[in-house]
Amino acid sequence: MQQISAEEKGSKTAMFDNWRGFKSPELSKEWHDKLTEMAREARGNIIKMTSLAASGHPGGSMSSIDIYLTLYNMARVSPHEPWRDDRDRIIISHGHTSPGAYSALAAAGYFDAETAIAGFRQAGSPFEGHVEQSVPGIEWDTGNLGQGLAVGIGKAIYAQLSGQNFHTFVCMGDGEQQKGQISESRRIAVKYGLKNVTAIIDYNKLQISGNIDDVMPQNIAAEWEADGWNLISIDGHDLNQIYQALHAATQIADRPTVIVATTVMGKGVSFMENKAGFHGAPVKPDDLPRALAELGVVNNMDELIAKRAQGAPPEFNRPDSGKIKVISGTPITYGAEVKTDNRSAFGNALLSVADANLGQKDFSIGVFDCDLAGSVKTAGFASKYP
Amino acid sequence: MFAVAETYNQARLNDINHSNMKIFCTHCGVDVGEDGKTHQSIDYFALLNSTFGWKVITPADPNQTDRIVRYALSTPGNFAVIMGRSKLPTVTGSNGTPFFGEGYEYKYGRMDIIREGEEVALVCAGNMLSIGLETWNKLNESGKKSSLISISDWSDLHPEDVKSMADFKHLVTLEDHNVKTGLGTAIASAMMEQSLSTHLVKRGVSEYASSGKPPDLYKSLGLDADSVANLIKSLK
Structure with missing residues (x-):
């Protein structure tokens, strides 16, 4: 069992850090720089993780990573008490972007990044191929697409019924917007006036077979607006825009918000950008040094290979939810x-x-x-x- | 049908996520009647039994329904309480008082012996107990002493109950569910795993039924009291 440290356990009633909760309308310069640095490192970790496991989904992870880092660092969540009752709920509907989620959680202090990289998709490891609650900070196991919004709506209704003021953020892919359960969920959120839920769509315009419009034409933003959601469109790699959109979404008083974040699949590595092939395939071993060099991250693959050979990392100790x-x-x-x-x-x-x-x-x-x-x-x- | 078959994908994900979902299905089985085969859910157990966590419970009468609803609402985990839409008589014990009423304590996972007899036991799943009781009365009138057993909790058959059932020479199961994948099959499997066996006759839904009054549909499927009584009389 990996233990959350005793000091951290003792902080049960600690207030959330004051920068959390998107209260300030602007992202501070200090946090902008911190998140920028985290993003560079995290993109490297995504590539290392998927290459080491020789499987996984780097492309969407690299398009979602700036959103993930902003959420896990700035929402009312705590790496020291990942399961505290009053936390914001961050749900990842496109669970295949687990390399992005794990890299962001590691950057936010939930666990050691190298443990996640070395144990990714390894039998017996908590770091499974699609996001799982076995990893602290992961709210809901997903993978079969199209279900995350419904889960988020459920949590938002729970908050509304029980008078709690946590916010639920649902990160989604653009390919999964084709699935019908999403439109059902959208309507429920509007019916119940759920101002406490925000959906963020990683709009990289690619899915496993290619361009999302070639697979199934749709008008994502118009469909959400037609169902009554407040729409904000942003550049999903601009940290200021991501932050400001999340601030605006949490200020809306009467209805839910969807943030359509235009992104680039494989963002950050020239030969990976906008390539649908990197949706579900890692960088080839020969290209790995070049990818890591472009990002300016250390190539420590030999160490990581040795760490992986030691076997799967232990499970995290999760407190009984009561x-x-x-x-x-x-x-x-x-x-x-x-x-x-x-x-x-x-x-x-x-x-x-x-x-x-x-x-x-x-x-x-x-x-x-x-x-x-x-x-x-x-x-x-x-x-x-x- | 709406609550299990249409939502199986979500039920499965809820199971993986250890949720505490409670589903109360009010229109299950051929008992739905006139709405016909598209509306007749005969796979509620088979589907949810393909998960590891979901518990399927079929109450036998209104009194047991009351106890089971309270149990499901106050117990952690995913539960599906399966009911039919037809009005049912209150099941009574040999003394004429409500069997599942005062003094009855619902224990999840245990069967109820409604009438005691020898050689043959009729095992009824949930709401089929009312037909079971009618069957038992017919057999009793004709001098055939059979046992009548009620099982509500299909997902977790108790080993001792399985052993008791294996003591009968013949076991007849009666369920408003696809006969291939329902309670009868679950009992057979549990029995073999305990190296036990007996002669088993499974009676359930053997084809998509038509539109009609539930008693007529049960009759066409051989699930009515006369058919089951004749079947039991024929067992040697």
């Missing part, structure tokens, strides 16, 4: 003479459990049905707890 605290209430008994349906008994029990827990700390219940409230017997709950 038990469900729900009072089950007093059972209702239907007499021998009664003939009713199980669905009515369900509706009655649901309402009874909600009543029993009314006013309990940490209790909130969200009931969703399929537009058949009367038939699925959730109407009783809906009329009492609209």
